[in-house]
Amino acid sequence: MSRIHSPAELEAYRQELLSLRDPDKPCITLCSGSACHATGSHEVAASLVAELDKQGLTDQVDIRRTGCHGFCERGPIIVIHPEEICYFQITAEDVPEIISETIRNKTVIERLLYDDPATNEKIVNESKIPFYENQERIVFGLNSSVDPKNIDDYLAIGGYAALSKALSSMRPEEVLEQVKQSNLRGRGGGGFPAGRKWEGSRDDPEPVKYVIVNADEGDPGAYMDRSLLEGNPHAILEGLALGAYAIGAHEGYVYVRQEYPLAVENLNRAIEKAEEYGFLGKDILGSGFDFVVKVHKGAGAFVCGESTALMTAIEGRVGEPRPKYIRSNIKGLWEKPSVLNNVETWANVPLIINKGADWFTQIGTEGSKGTKIFSLVGKIVNTGLVEVPMGTSLRDIIFKIGGGIPGGRKFKAVQTGGPSGGCIPEDLLDLPVGFDELTQAGSMMGSGGMIVMDEDTCMVDVARYFIEFLTDESCGKCVPCREGLRQMLKILTNITEGRGKPGDIELLEALSETAIEGALCALGKSAPNPFLSTLRYFRDEYEAHIAHGRCPALSCKELISFYIDPSKCKACMVCARKCPADAIIGGKNKVHIVDQDKCTKCGTCFEACPPRFGAVTKLSGEPVPAPVAEDERTIRKRK
Amino acid sequence: MQIDGQEVGASEGMTLLEAAKGAGIEIPTLCHHEKLEPYGGCRLCIVEVGEPDRAKLVVSCVYPAAEGLVVRTRSEKIDRIRKMILELQLAHAPDAFALQALAKEYGADPDRFEKEASFCIHCGLCVRYCAEVKGKHAVGFIDRGTRKEISFIPEIAAQACWNCKECFELCPTEALQAAYVLTESLFSAAPPFEAETNP
Numbered sequence: 022m023s024r025i026h027s028p029a030e031l032e033a034y035r036q037e038l039l040s041l042r043d044p045d046k047p048c049i050t051l052c053s054g055s056a057c058h059a060t061g062s063h064e065v066a067a068s069l070v071a072e073l074d075k076q077g078l079t080d081q082v083d084i085r086r087t088g089c090h091g092f093c094e095r096g097p098i099i100v101i102h103p104e105e106i107c108y109f110q111i112t113a114e115d116v117p118e119i120i121s122e123t124i125r126n127k128t129v130i131e132r133l134l135y136d137d138p139a140t141n142e143k144i145v146n147e148s149k150i151p152f153y154e155n156q157e158r159i160v161f162g163l164n165s166s167v168d169p170k171n172i173d174d175y176l177a178i179g180g181y182a183a184l185s186k187a188l189s190s191m192r193p194e195e196v197l198e199q200v201k202q203s204n205l206r207g208r209g210g211g212g213f214p215a216g217r218k219w220e221g222s223r224d225d226p227e228p229v230k231y232v233i234v235n236a237d238e239g240d241p242g243a244y245m246d247r248s249l250l251e252g253n254p255h256a257i258l259e260g261l262a263l264g265a266y267a268i269g270a271h272e273g274y275v276y277v278r279q280e281y282p283l284a285v286e287n288l289n290r291a292i293e294k295a296e297e298y299g300f301l302g303k304d305i306l307g308s309g310f311d312f313v314v315k316v317h318k319g320a321g322a323f324v325c326g327e328s329t330a331l332m333t334a335i336e337g338r339v340g341e342p343r344p345k346y347i348r349s350n351i352k353g354l355w356e357k358p359s360v361l362n363n364v365e366t367w368a369n370v371p372l373i374i375n376k377g378a379d380w381f382t383q384i385g386t387e388g389s390k391g392t393k394i395f396s397l398v399g400k401i402v403n404t405g406l407v408e409v410p411m412g413t414s415l416r417d418i419i420f421k422i423g424g425g426i427p428g429g430r431k432f433k434a435v436q437t438g439g440p441s442g443g444c445i446p447e448d449l450l451d452l453p454v455g456f457d458e459l460t461q462a463g464s465m466m467g468s469g470g471m472i473v474m475d476e477d478t479c480m481v482d483v484a485r486y487f488i489e490f491l492t493d494e495s496c497g498k499c500v501p502c503r504e505g506l507r508q509m510l511k512i513l514t515n516i517t518e519g520r521g522k523p524g525d526i527e528l529l530e531a532l533s534e535t536a537i538e539g540a541l542c543a544l545g546k547s548a549p550n551p552f553l554s555t556l557r558y559f560r561d562e563y564e565a566h567i568a569h570g571r572c573p574a575l576s577c578k579e580l581i582s583f584y585i586d587p588s589k590c591k592a593c594m595v596c597a598r599k600c601p602a603d604a605i606i607g608g609k610n611k612v613h614i615v616d617q618d619k620c621t622k623c624g625t626c627f628e629a630c631p632p633r634f635g636a637v638t639k640l641s642g643e644p645v646p647a648p649v650a651e652d653e654r655t656i657r658k659r660k
Numbered sequence: 661m662q663i664d665g666q667e668v669g670a671s672e673g674m675t676l677l678e679a680a681k682g683a684g685i686e687i688p689t690l691c692h693h694e695k696l697e698p699y700g701g702c703r704l705c706i707v708e709v710g711e712p713d714r715a716k717l718v719v720s721c722v723y724p725a726a727e728g729l730v731v732r733t734r735s736e737k738i739d740r741i742r743k744m745i746l747e748l749q750l751a752h753a754p755d756a757f758a759l760q761a762l763a764k765e766y767g768a769d770p771d772r773f774e775k776e777a778s779f780c781i782h783c784g785l786c787v788r789y790c791a792e793v794k795g796k797h798a799v800g801f802i803d804r805g806t807r808k809e810i811s812f813i814p815e816i817a818a819q820a821c822w823n824c825k826e827c828f829e830l831c832p833t834e835a836l837q838a839a840y841v842l843t844e845s846l847f848s849a850a851p852p853f854e855a856e857t858n859p
Binding site for chain 1 (some may be wrong): 698700701702703705706717718719721722723724738740743744745748749751752769773774781801802803805806807808856859
């Protein structure tokens with residue numbers, strides 16, 4: 022491929038690409054994101070190639086290995102175009118049938134379709150499945166039409182048109198103005214208006230400036246940035262180039278975790294291709310604008326997602342936050358004005374330039390414009406990545422799109438915003454999701470993690486888990502974070518293990534204040550949130566643990582006992598056989614008894630006991646009844 | 661600007677801590693050193709800036725002095741946070757004189773947290789002094805977060821430390837601690853690499 026020198030050449034090349042693509046030619050798109058890769062999409066792909074060859078159809082069918090489609094619960098996913106037939110949980114063994122039935126004979130294979138649990142109906146088209154139907158995938162949806170390794174795919178759907186438009190017909194100030202008017206807020210954590218951040222850098226007299234992508238996504242359970250970077254890297258590069266043009270930067274960085282190998286691979290390849298085509302490098306599209314992008318692989322520290330720590334790390338020093346009271350858009354990387362935005366923020370920029378700020382501001386709420394991608398995980402039927410307009414209620418996300426809680430359990434809380442976020446309880450489920458709304462509820466948008474919890478989840482233990490994560494990830498530079506978290510973790514661990522004391526809650530609150538007011542960086546200042554938000558909504562659980570040694574969710578191991586109800590036990594031996602600790606005294610026709618000294622509280626017996634008996638129960642905060650006397654253990658079958 | 665109701669002058673580039681010191685106003689700190697870049701680690705020098713109803717807390721060793729600022733170096737909240745910081749530090753260095761003196765001033769309870777005497781409070785004075793003033797980098801931090809500790813690099817320490825030891829007296833908790841870590845590292849140093857002499 023030779024370099025593209027002008028917007029006209031780009032448009033001509035795009036038309037040529039489209040003319041070579043027959044919209045009626047069957048195209049099998051196979052999700053090849055990390056989640057589907059883990060469930061076997063690689064084998065499916067190999068099988069597709071082999072089977073098409075075997076059936077002599079190689080020339081008549083296209084295969085497109087795309088990035089993540091989002092419905093990770095049901096991967097690997099195949100969508101067959103142009104009919105948009107969607108198959109789930111495909112294995113290599115399904116492939117011959119798909120080729121011969123669906124591709125050759127145009128018949129739909131019922132068993133591979135989505136089976137809607139609500140209606141028990143089979144759904145053929147991807148867009149009709151409730152999981153997708155209730156989303157608005159303006160950013161993430163592009164993933165499913167693009168092979169991230171093929172720049173032509175991105176160009177075919179209008180890729181780099183925004184950059185071309187900006188460089189040929191907009192002054193940098195106009196690009197900035199569009200982003201300002203769009204009221205695009207940072208998708209990485211704080212929700213700071215991107216346009217204002219950009220303007221600060223643009224207005225600074227220092228001639229050398231930088232633009233940076235924060236791809237150091239590290240929140241437990243969150244992987245939307247990963248999937249964007251893996252699935253559509255050119256969109257992020259295009260956004261970054263637009264930002265560079267707007268503020269007057271000629272060098273950009275992508276700080277990406279090296280734990281994301283596919284993202285790094287696809288990104289490097291995208292940069293290489295973009296340079297080859299002339300979308301990066303010198304004199305981009307004949308405009309005279311130069312811009313290069315470098316990739317910096319992070320070494321695995323959560324704190325490097327904090328802006329100043331990230332920049333310090335790019336400079337080659339230990340990734341610790343800077344103590345300075347100056348914004349990094351004025352003095353950032355190498356003390357130069359630096360605009361740092363997260364992956365998803367950058368991915369929105371080409372859309373805003375292409376379609377205009379007015380289009381963008383029609384989506385979302387007054388304070389939060391556009392859409393947001395959430396990583397919906399935890400106790401949820403449809404695990405995956407979902408994109409919804411800002412202002413969608415948590416209830417819609419969790420129940421309409423997410424399909425609710427599995428196993429007939431009851432919803433308890435949703436944790437949003439990553440470790441620095443908080444838990445939102447059931448009575449706030451109708452909360453519209455937006456930056457300010459989530460903050461008011463004691464949580465935050467963060468980068469979009471959403472961990473759903475059911476009634477079996479102990480909220481004190483949730484707080485303990487996140488504080489443990491943050492203790493491990495604290496850089497250790499300042500006292501309120503390093504030492505404060507160390508003590509908070511000790512106290513929370515004590516509470517979950519039955520060693521809570523009166524005064525613990527107050528001490529945790531005092532430590533929280535010290536961290537919020539005194540810690541050096543945003544990680545430390547927000548670190549107490551998991552505790553504070555669970556205390557705000559679930560104080561009774563803290564009190565039950567401390568005052569009565571009782572875990573209301575029957576989850577904290579040290580505070581529960583497993584007990585077999587003698588009136589329900591049918592002596593079926595299932596639990597006794599499965600117990601890995603030999604802690605169940607069984608016997609034919611004899612009521613089973615848990616030996617409390619041997620029991621490791623693994624819960625196997627609880628899971629194993631047939632639901633129609635329901636004899637194994639969990640007790641907390643009360644003594645275990647004495648075992649049935651030996652001579653009363655025999656079960657007499659009633660006639 | 662105004663610190664604790666007193667008019668204070670400051671020159672360009674000064675921090676609040678420096679301006680206060682120049683005016684004879686004492687602000688406690690454990691990680692500040694005039695020869696070193698501000699570190700902002702101990703957070704003890706926290707002060708309030710702005711009118712009382714909209715005050716924000718900043719650390720004075722980093723916050724730049726500016727015309728018209730209104731600064732308070734003591735308040736109920738500041739004292740409460742300093743007390744907590746001291747109590748957290750006393751769990752590690754209960755015998756440090758500097759901490760004990762401050763604990764008395766702020767009513768800090770040395771036994772509020774369970775003792776985990778490691779002596780080091782991670783002020784970074786030794787590490788930064790060695791790097792910034794001596795240019796040797798003979799002592800550094802290893803690991804992160806709650807596992808972070810100071811460590812001499814034996815190869816450098818063997819050459820640089822014995823005749824220097826200037827970091828010992830900077831240590832606000834226990835000079836012997838630095839001496840101990842240094843000695844330990846020297847004793848555990850691997851023998852010189854002799855690849856060339858072996859057949």
